[in-house]
Amino acid sequence: MVALCLLAVSCNRNSKRYMSNISGKAGEIQVVCTKGNWEGDPGIAARNVLGGDFPYLPQTEPYYVLFNIPPTSFTDLFKVHRNILMLEVDPNLKKSKFEMRMDVWAAPQTVVSINSPSPDSLTKCIVDNHERLLNIFDQSERLRIINNAKLYENVEIRNKIARIFGGSPYFPNEYSIKKLTDNFAWVSYETTYTNQAVLMYKVPYLDSLWAQPDKILEQMNAVLKEQVPGMRDGSYMTISALKPGYRWVKLKDKSFAEMRGLWEVVNDYMGGPFVSHTFLDEQNHYVITMVAFVYAPKYDKRNYLRQVESIIYSFDWADEFEAKPKK
Secondary structure, three states: OOOOEEEEEEEOOOOHHHOEEOEOOOOEEEEEOOHHHHHOHHHHHHHHHHOOEOOOOOOOOEOOEEEEEOHHHOOHHHHOEOEEEEEEEOOOOOOEEEEEEEOOOEEOOEEEEEEEOOHHHHHHHHHHOHHHHHHHHHHHHHHHHHHHHHHOEOHHHHHHHHHHHOEEOOOEOOOEEEEEOOOEEEEEEEOOOOEEEEEEEEEEOOOHHHHOHHHHHHHHHHHHHHHOEOOOOOOEEEEOOOOOEEEEEEEOOEEEEEEEEEEEEEOOOOEEEEEEEEEEEOOOOEEEEEEEEEEOOOOOOHHHHHHHHHHHHOOEEHHHOOOOOOO
16 A cells, blocks of 8 residues: 655744854755665665766766764764754554654754655655755755845845846856846956856847746847857857756745756857846836856866855845845
């Protein structure tokens, strides 16, 4: 008999202000389960779901780095990790139970517990909830970055962007405006070996085809060629020949077309990953696109891309802006 999987969500709000800070690196998930389950089908399923290849990166990198902690070793030292997945087999259960909890032992922490009557039902619950598992940990990592950006925000950039586009993402202090016109913005954080940037542009809304992938890609390449020159004469940024991924995203009260792929520079050897959000400004009849991209030839790029992607996820219209929180 196949066990059903139920979802429960809870949050520990008691004495939150006194909780420890989280430990662990961005992109890590600590899996608490027995060695048998880790090496067996439940652990294999967890690694397939959460440790698979991150899409559209120049080199192979996993969604998340998973490591196992047996329940007998799950002490206070490990309880403060940022992301925890707890897998347990309990023969007394009749159905599998899927529960998400926030800030259980530290903050800002995400803990997902899956309890099932058998290893087979545990495996099935992991597989059946693969999208939910990824979304939970993706949103948790994203919110940490967004909240940090808001805490250490360059408000001046947000205000300048909003005057042109009617809204803006929240940019951390280290970002600066590289280029700004009446319909285009280029905001970046550059170090000796890395470049994380957000491009924004708006075009008039002309017809209902604005959200079609070919239309978005055609407009994006036209803007990149005009606005983002390379270091050599005749060079410019463009989207690579590899067809980008495309999906429609609905997040709370916002909807947008997401594209994810690789960019390159014509007549040069630069390139890297990008993520774009394209949405409609219905009030002013504009189509707005934000392109988050990374150039980091010496390093893995997943975490850099997650950071700058989280910035475009933070976009608010001007009437939704949050007051800058006190440090």
